[in-house]
Amino acid sequence: MDLKDIIKPENLVYTKTKNMTDKELSYCPGCGHGTAHMITMEAVEELGITEKTIGVAPVGCSVLAYEFMNVDMQQAAHGRAPAVATALSRVMPEKVIFTYQGDGDLAAIGTAETIHACNRGENIVIIFVNNGIYGMTGGQMAPTTLMGMKSSTSPYGRTAEQNGNPLKMTELVAQLEGTYNVSRHSVHTFKNVKKAKKAIKKAFQDAMDKKGTQFVEIVSNCNSGWKMSPVKSNEWMEEHMFAYYPLGQIKKDGVLVNNSNQN
Amino acid sequence: MSKVIGAIVVDIDKCKGCELCVVACPTDVIDMTKEVNAKGYAYAYMINPEACTGCSHCATVCPDGVITVYRTKKATA
Amino acid sequence: MAEVKLMKGNEAFAEAAIRVGSDAYFGYPITPQSEVIEYLMTEQPHMRTGMVVLQAESEVAAINMVYGAAGAGKKVLTSSSSPGISLKLEGISYMAGAELPAVILNVVRGGPGLGTIQPSQADYFQAVKGGGHGDYKMLVLAPSSVQEMADFVEDAFDVAFRYRNPVMILSDGVIGQMMEKVVFKPQQDRWTEEEIIKMNGSWATTGKTADRERNIITSLNMRSDAMEIHNHKLQAKYKLMEENEVRFEEFMCDDAEYIMVAYGSSARIAQKTLDIARSKGIKVGLLRPITLFPYPTKKIQEYVNNGVKGFLSVEMSAGQMVEDVRLAVNGKAEVEHYGRNGGIVPSPTEVLNALETQIIK
Structure with a gap:
């Protein structure tokens, strides 16, 4: 068959969501942020809530998320996105509020805001992209940097004596009464993207239904920070990151999931 | 044999040459060009278009959303 | 009611x-x-x-x-x-x-x-x-x-x-x-969503409706040229405030030879000092800035031009507002500060003493 017989509007099966702007993403080649943006915005589009969704961008690589996500957005001070989202949700309970944060933002400087927003059970969605490093500032150690992992501020590898242990924020917030759905995903394969998107979609729906805080972690790569090719970084992520940050549902509909059920 | 056939269209200017689509494609349709785009990246193209089933795996993992996917039933000869 | x-x-x-x-x-x-x-x-x-x-x-x-x-x-x-x-x-x-x-x-x-x-x-x-x-x-x-x-x-x-x-x-x-x-004053209604969209809809994140582009709240600009333009816009706004929003209150400044400058609770103390000083025949006045930014700089310059000999800034600090008084006076008259620190509230007689020893001499 000739290509022109296939490439017709009626045969379209996938194109970038209109909820993303035409602006070229500022992320490095192969960075999971783009995919995480895409599925977040697809979920909003599919739920038909674009007009009432307001996002909060963090400080970090995704500081410019508001340039790419075609909804009303606020850019928050470093770590404060859950506080900003709390206010948005409180003063406009009819709207759907989400934050999009990296590991430095959410798990280091914003630990207090994250934990307290989750503990209050704010009806917001928190998308947490964990790539175990500070990407924007040039590859410094993050609270989620793996043990032994090298970064520009742990040049000989992270040690417990010097730096403490990698922080499992997602397991931590799952313990709080206020969280409703807590899960960990990745976006590096088709199957994982589909699962992550399903979780995000449910998170938005449950936030809209005022069921509490929805927390979706996406373990992702940072090929620039990790100093690997995009394909290699995803392989390294599978081998090392997933070992410490296992994918799966941690809390579902307000109930902690038995760890042995994790995939 | 698949009863459907697909095709992808790559937004060449926005492709960053990360190759994640190459890995994601279950039927080895995609390869990277030898030449580069305006930004200096090799970009994705269909080296093996007959094998495309329009499954969208490539587009789904593309972080930059540069791949558009089409799919139709194969014309019977 | x-x-x-x-x-x-x-x-x-x-x-x-x-x-x-x-x-x-x-x-x-x-x-x-x-x-x-x-x-x-x-x-x-x-x-x-x-x-x-x-x-x-x-x-x-x-x-x-x-x-x-x-x-x-x-x-x-x-x-x-x-x-x-x-x-x-x-x-x-x-x-x-x-x-x-x-x-x-x-x-x-x-x-x-x-x-x-x-x-x-x-x-x-x-x-x-x-x-x-x-x-x-x-x-x-x-x-x-x-x-x-x-x-x-x-x-x-x-x-x-x-x-x-x-x-x-x-x-x-x-x-x-x-x-x-x-x-x-009587209770005012809160703004409705329609009112907010009408007044602030050009910038506020109320949800991107089909009839407008998305609104973004940010203080970031990656480009220094754009950031400079943004800074100029902010500075123009502050200048407009300086032109239009200065507020102050004057007490017996018309014939004053000396003026105390004080705000907040210090202004209340200075008012008592003013009463005592006037009863002693000292021609002193009191300027109470109500806006601290923008500052009543022009008013102070007027006093200087009208021949006021000295100013005493009264503050519960080691002397902060006094710098703005000095900037306004620009060396053309005596400017001194009197204050207490660390949570101590000065008495009117203390302030009077400062006025008599530091300014009038």
């Missing part, structure tokens, strides 16, 4: 916040201003007007909640005292950069550090010179009575939305804690 009540300055601020139709208050307890959030929690304004009141996990969280609600075009307030305001400065700088209107009350206590819980005016620099990072200004209102603690809430929102800029009410432990008669 106007109502007369006897209450603390902090409570008057809180009651006025409800009455002007505020949408939200976010705060964190700290002495000597905890009555603000206590009053609001007790009054349950969500029952009266639908106003949201939330005790945040920190001052940092509270000011960022203010950022969020202000970014949605809502009328939002917070309050704190000195150490807490230091924590809020990052958020205030972001708000100035993102051009967000909000009202921030500082009931100043003695510092530095944890300092004391007693009244002070040592946060003048922090309030009027920017405080946080970057070139920005807040309009600063200085109440000197419980009545003004109430009245300035409406005034502050008015200028905050007119200029899309945070406004600080710079009070102190005396004004916050003392009880006085206060007259309240």
